[in-house]
Amino acid sequence: MATIAQREAAPGGLWSRMSLGQKQVMWAWGFLAVPLIFYAVIRFWPTFQAFYLSVTDWTITRPASFVGLENYKRLLADPLFWQVFRNTFMYLILGTPISLGISFVVAYYLDRVRFMHAFIRALYFLPFLTTAAAMAWVWRWFYQPVPIGVINDFLASFGIPQQPFLRSTTQALPAVLAPAVWAGLGFQIIIFLAGLRAIPVTYYEAARIDGLSEGAILRKITLPLLKPTLVFLVVFSSIGFLRIFDQVYNINSNDPGGPLNSTKPLVLMIYQTAFSSYEMGYAAAQTVVLFMILLVISLVQLRIMRDR
Amino acid sequence: MRFRHLLASVALGVAALAATGAKAVEIEYWQYVFDTRVKAMNQLIAKFQEANPDIKVKQTTFPYADYQTKVAAAILAGQGPDVVQLFYGWTDNFIAGKMIRPLRAEAFPAADIERDFFPIISAMKRGNDYYGLPTAVRSLALFYNKKAFKDAGLDPNNPPKNLDELVAAAEKTTKRDASGNIVSAGLTLDMAGQDHQWWREVLVRQYGGVPYTDNDTKVAYNDEAGLKALTFYTDLQKKHKVGQVGFMDEGQAAFRAGLAAMTIDGTFRLGSFNTIKGFEWGVTELPANAQGVRSNYASYFANAITTKADGEKLAAAEKFLTYVSSPEAMKIWMDVVGELPARRAAALTPENTAHPIYGPFLKGLEYSRTTLFKDEAAQRQVAIDMANRVLIGGEDPKASLAKAAEAEQAIIDRAKR
Numbered sequence: 075m076a077t078i079a080q081r082e083a084a085p086g087g088l089w090s091r092m093s094l095g096q097k098q099v100m101w102a103w104g105f106l107a108v109p110l111i112f113y114a115v116i117r118f119w120p121t122f123q124a125f126y127l128s129v130t131d132w133t134i135t136r137p138a139s140f141v142g143l144e145n146y147k148r149l150l151a152d153p154l155f156w157q158v159f160r161n162t163f164m165y166l167i168l169g170t171p172i173s174l175g176i177s178f179v180v181a182y183y184l185d186r187v188r189f190m191h192a193f194i195r196a197l198y199f200l201p202f203l204t205t206a207a208a209m210a211w212v213w214r215w216f217y218q219p220v221p222i223g224v225i226n227d228f229l230a231s232f233g234i235p236q237q238p239f240l241r242s243t244t245q246a247l248p249a250v251l252a253p254a255v256w257a258g259l260g261f262q263i264i265i266f267l268a269g270l271r272a273i274p275v276t277y278y279e280a281a282r283i284d285g286l287s288e289g290a291i292l293r294k295i296t297l298p299l300l301k302p303t304l305v306f307l308v309v310f311s312s313i314g315f316l317r318i319f320d321q322v323y324n325i326n327s328n329d330p331g332g333p334l335n336s337t338k339p340l341v342l343m344i345y346q347t348a349f350s351s352y353e354m355g356y357a358a359a360q361t362v363v364l365f366m367i368l369l370v371i372s373l374v375q376l377r378i379m380r381d382r
Numbered sequence: 383m384r385f386r387h388l389l390a391s392v393a394l395g396v397a398a399l400a401a402t403g404a405k406a407v408e409i410e411y412w413q414y415v416f417d418t419r420v421k422a423m424n425q426l427i428a429k430f431q432e433a434n435p436d437i438k439v440k441q442t443t444f445p446y447a448d449y450q451t452k453v454a455a456a457i458l459a460g461q462g463p464d465v466v467q468l469f470y471g472w473t474d475n476f477i478a479g480k481m482i483r484p485l486r487a488e489a490f491p492a493a494d495i496e497r498d499f500f501p502i503i504s505a506m507k508r509g510n511d512y513y514g515l516p517t518a519v520r521s522l523a524l525f526y527n528k529k530a531f532k533d534a535g536l537d538p539n540n541p542p543k544n545l546d547e548l549v550a551a552a553e554k555t556t557k558r559d560a561s562g563n564i565v566s567a568g569l570t571l572d573m574a575g576q577d578h579q580w581w582r583e584v585l586v587r588q589y590g591g592v593p594y595t596d597n598d599t600k601v602a603y604n605d606e607a608g609l610k611a612l613t614f615y616t617d618l619q620k621k622h623k624v625g626q627v628g629f630m631d632e633g634q635a636a637f638r639a640g641l642a643a644m645t646i647d648g649t650f651r652l653g654s655f656n657t658i659k660g661f662e663w664g665v666t667e668l669p670a671n672a673q674g675v676r677s678n679y680a681s682y683f684a685n686a687i688t689t690k691a692d693g694e695k696l697a698a699a700e701k702f703l704t705y706v707s708s709p710e711a712m713k714i715w716m717d718v719v720g721e722l723p724a725r726r727a728a729a730l731t732p733e734n735t736a737h738p739i740y741g742p743f744l745k746g747l748e749y750s751r752t753t754l755f756k757d758e759a760a761q762r763q764v765a766i767d768m769a770n771r772v773l774i775g776g777e778d779p780k781a782s783l784a785k786a787a788e789a790e791q792a793i794i795d796r797a798k799r
Binding site for chain 2 (some may be wrong): 133134135136214215218219220221222230233235236238240241242243328329332333334335346349350351352353
C-alpha cells in the first residue's frame with residue numbers, strides 16, 4: 075500500500091523535480107540537521123535563556139520579573155564576588171603555568187625513555203581517568219591534621235610543626251590546586267608527547283651535525299615547533315582552571331569554598347547562589363560574567379599565541 | 383482465530399485494569415532517600431492502605447541534593463507529589479511558590495494541633511493556617527564516650543550538667559602528642575555540623591541574649607550576650623585547647639572514631655552512632671549555664687499537601703496526612719528511624735522519658751526553640767565564617783560578631799522582598 079501511494083504521488087512532487095545534486099544537498103542537510111538542532115536546543119537556547127534570566131529576579135518559586143541591570147550592580151558591589159574573582163584568577167595564574175611546566179618536563183624526558191615507555195605513560199595518565207570527586211576526598215584526608223593526615227603525620231615525625239593546609243586562608247588554595255594540577259598532568263603529557271613526536275627527526279639530526287647544544291636545540295627547534303600544541307594546551311587548561319569546581323567542592327564539602335571563601339571559585343559561587351539560595355536571576359548574571367571572562371581570555375590567548 | 387482470542391483477552395484485561403484503577407485513588411508521596419525513612423514510610427503506607435483499600439499511595443524518593451529544585455520543578459509542571467515532605471525552614475519558599483496549600487481547618491483544627499503537638503509546630507503556621515504536620519521531630523543533646531570518661535578518671539554515669547563542667551570534662555579528656563597537637567579531642571568543634579544551632583539558640587540565650595527578634599527577622603545577637611557566647615565557643619579552641627575545628631575532618635567522624643570524648647549532635651545521628659562497636663557512649667541534655675538555664679534547638683521535616691492535589695485526591699491526601707501524623711505512625715517512625723514523636727502524648731510516655739537515649743532528647747524538646755531560617759545554608763555559613771574569622775584569621779570576636787550580624791541581616795532582608 076505504502077509503496078503504491080508513494081509511486082502515485084511521485085510524478086507531481088517537489089522531490090522528483092529536483093536534480094540529483096539538489097537531492098544530495100537535501101540529504102546532507104537532513105542528516106546535519108539532527109546534530110545542529112540538538113546543539114541549538116541543548117547549548118545555544120539555554121545560553122540565551124541565561125542572558126535573559128540575568129536581568130530578572132527569578133527564584134524558582136516566584137515568577138520572574140524584569141529588574142534591568144540590578145543583578146549586575148549587586149554583583150559589582152558584592153565583596154564576595156571580588157574575592158571569588160581573585161580566587162578564580164589565582165587558580166588560573168598558578169595552575170596553568172605550573173601544570174604546563176611540569177607536564178612539558180615530564181613529556182620531554184619521557185620522550186627519550188625507551189624502557190617501559192608505554193607503561194610509564196599510562197601511569198601518568200591514570201589520575202586523569204579518576205573521578206575528581208573521589209580524588210578530592212582522598213586528598214582531603216591527606217591534608218588532615220594529626221593523627222590521621224598522612225602529610226602532617228610525616229611532618230610531625232620529623233619534628234616539623236603541622237600545617238593547617240585546608241584550614242588556612244593562605245594555604246588552602248594551593249592545597250586545593252595541587253590535586254587538580256596532578257590530575258590534569260596525564261592529559262597534557264600525552265598531548266605534549268604527540269607534539270614532540272610530530273617534529274621531524276631530520277631537524278634534530280641536522281642540528282646535532284652542526285654541533286648545537288641540547289639547550290639550543292630545545293630553544294631553537296623543539297619549543298618553536300611545539301607552539302600549536304602549546305597554544306591548544308594553554309587555552310584548554312586555562313578554561314579548565316577558570317571552571318574549576320569538583321575539586322574545590324569535594325575537598326571541603328562542609329564549608330565549600332572555605333575557609334572564609336579563600337578557595338571559592340566563580341563556578342562554586344554560581345552553584346551556591348542558584349541551587350542553595352535559589353536566586354536564579356543573580357546566578358545567571360554571574361554566569362554571564364563568567365562567560366565573558368572565558369570568552370575574552372580565550373580570544374586574547376589565541377591572538378597572542380597565533381602564528382604570525 | 384487464536385489471534386482473535388488473544389486480542390479479546392487482552393482487551394478484557396485492559397478493561398479490568400482500568401476498572402480497578404478507577405476505583406482506587408492513587409496519590410503520590412515524595413521524600414528524600416534515607417534508608418530508614420523510606421523503610422518506615424513503606425510500613426506506614428502498607429498499614430494505611432490496609433485501612434483504606436480505596437486509596438493507593440505511591441512513594442517516590444530522590445537524593446537530598448537539590449531537593450527544593452526538584453519538587454518545585456515537578457509541581458510547577460503539574461506533576462509530582464500530592465503529599466510532600468519538606469523541612470520546616472523551607473515553608474516560606476514553598477508557600478511563595480504556590481507549591482503547598484494550607485491545611486483545611488475542618489480536617490485539621492488549629493486548636494487540636496496546638497494542644498497535641500510540641501510548641502515548635504508554630505513554625506508551620508502562617509496567619510491562621512497551618513501548612514503541614516510533622517511525624518517526628520529532632521533535638522540536640524550531648525553525646526559522650528563512656529570509655530574516654532573512664533580513662534580520664536571521670537564518672538561515666540555522671541556527664542557534665544553545666545558549661546563549667548563541660549569545659550572541665552573536655553580538658554580532662556583531651557589527649558595531646560609531644561608537640562602539643564591534639565590527638566584526641568575533649569569536645570568536637572564543628573560549626574558546619576550542629577554547633578551553629580547550639581551557638582545561636584542555646585549559648586546566646588544562656589548568656590542572657592536572644593538570637594533574633596521580630597519573628598526571627600531581626601538579628602539581635604550583636605550584643606554583650608552574643609559576644610560572650612562567641613568567646614566561650616572560640617575559647618574552647620584558643621584558650622582551653624580542648625578541640626579544634628577540622629579535627630578528624632568532621633565532629634561526628636571524630637566521635638565515631640573514638641577520637642573525641644564529647645560531641646553535640648541530633649537525634650538523626652543515632653542511627654550512625656548505634657553502629658559504633660569500639661566503645662560505649664551515652665547521651666545527656668545540653669549543659670545548662672551557671673544559673674541552670676537550658677535551651678535546645680529542635681527541627682523537623684513536615685508533611686504537606688501540595689497544590690496539585692484536588693478533588694478526591696485532596697480527600698485521600700488529607701486522610702494520608704492524618705494517618706502519618708497519628709500517634710501510631712509516630713511510634714513506628716520512632717522505632718524504625720529513631721526520631722522523636724511530634725505529639726506530646728506520644729512522645730512523653732513514662733517509657734520514653736526514662737529511656738537512657740531518648741530521654742535527654744525528649745527533655746530538650748520541652749524547652750527547645752526553632753529558628754525560622756530564611757536561607758538555612760547561607761545563615762549557617764555566616765556562623766561558620768564568624769568562628770573561622772576568630773580561629774583562623776585571629777580577628778577580635780567583637781568585630782567578627784558584628785560582621786556576622788550584618789551579613790545575616792542582609793540575607794534575611796533579601797529573602798523578605
